[in-house]
Amino acid sequence: MEWTDDAIILGTRKHGETSVLLEVMTRGRGRHMGLVRGGRSRRLQPVLQPGNSISVTWRARLESQMGQFTTELIHSRAAKxxxxxxxxxxxxxxxxxxxxxxxxxxxxxxxxxxxxxxxxxxxxxxxxxxxxxxxxxxxxxxxxxxxLDQCVATGTYDDLIYVSPKSGRAVCRTAGKPYHDRMLALPSFLxxxxxxxxxxxxxxxxxxxxxxxxxxxxxxxxxxxxxxxxxxxxxxxxxxxxxxxx
Incomplete structure (x- = not known):
């Protein structure tokens, strides 16, 4: 089996003397792990850093296996x-x-x-x-x-300043005032x-x-x-x- 996708590196772990287990978030296949042979080499070590964007090709005999990655750098931002x-x-x-x-x-x-x-x-x-x-x-x-866009108690869309810790829904000022000490604040940017x-x-x-x-x-x-x-x-x-x- 084989596929190629864009990915952002989340982290790595050493594997053996020269390889690493690479963890990435891919565009279409979610969070994924794979072995990169020679991942601790001088050439690959700067590439395989958290935050960098890469293209990964994953290969394995069966879908359930860990599989191996080959990588190509798209955008380096780890140093920054x-x-x-x-x-x-x-x-x-x-x-x-x-x-x-x-x-x-x-x-x-x-x-x-x-x-x-x-x-x-x-x-x-x-x-x-x-x-x-x-x-x-x-x-x-x-x-x-x-x-967070409508008051759970009144249905209004205005003056929403609280969130009910029970329901996770917004509450307007009037409806929430009697229970303000038990409410979570809804910040302005949300x-x-x-x-x-x-x-x-x-x-x-x-x-x-x-x-x-x-x-x-x-x-x-x-x-x-x-x-x-x-x-x-x-x-x-x-x-x-x-x-x-x-």
Missing amino acids: LMERPLGTYGMQFIAELTRLLPERDPQPYIFQALSVIVDEFEEGDVAGELMVRFELALLAELGFRLE RGEVSSNRLNYAELAQGFALSGFFLERNIYQPAGLTPPDMRQSFIDAVKRDLSLDD
């Missing part, structure tokens, strides 16, 4: 990602998130989102917003989509509000609290997992980046 904590922590964290998806399950929307965010780890507000949106997209792909100013950390913190609550309750806890430390490291990097601009 490692220049700043935003990129270093961001790439490691987004790889951890992507590993929550079933292996070999096509996820074209997640691949497209990943393709965007790996080029946006330079500004804290942009990187933070995209990461929150990526977490929400991941929840949706895993069957836990939040409905309400479709457009601002000419950069997002501040308080808004992004609301977004991370929102996505983090549902990730922990619906994904991590049922699987007996804890959120990766890299998530907080990335959030701290976002906070530091924004504080430098104040």
Whole structure:
């Protein structure tokens, strides 16, 4: 069996003396593993770095086998990602998130989102917003989509400022006021509000609290997992980046 696809590298593990196990997110075949013979060579080592875009050709006798990859570099961004904590922590964290998806399950929307965010780890507000949106997209792909465009209590589309922790649906100001201490905040950037100013950390913190609550309750806890430390490291990097601009 053989196929070729575009991919973004998530990580590698040493295999034997000279090879590596390569983990990628592909455009059409989801998260996939494969052996790269000679992957630790001087020629391939700079190519097989997290964040780089490559073309992979996978070969195996049976579909159920690990198989082998041959690779060709499309776009190198790993060195740039490692220049700043935003990129270093961001790439490691987004790889951890992507590993929550079933292996070999096509996820074209997640691949497209990943393709965007790996080029946006330079500004804290942009990187933070995209990461929150990526977490929400991941929840949706895993069957836990939040409905944030209409009030669950009144049906209105206006003045949505809360999210019900029970239903994962938006709640308007009037309906949510009596229960405000039990509600999650719906940040402005997820309400479709457009601002000419950069997002501040308080808004992004609301977004991370929102996505983090549902990730922990619906994904991590049922699987007996804890959120990766890299998530907080990335959030701290976002906070530091924004504080430098104040």
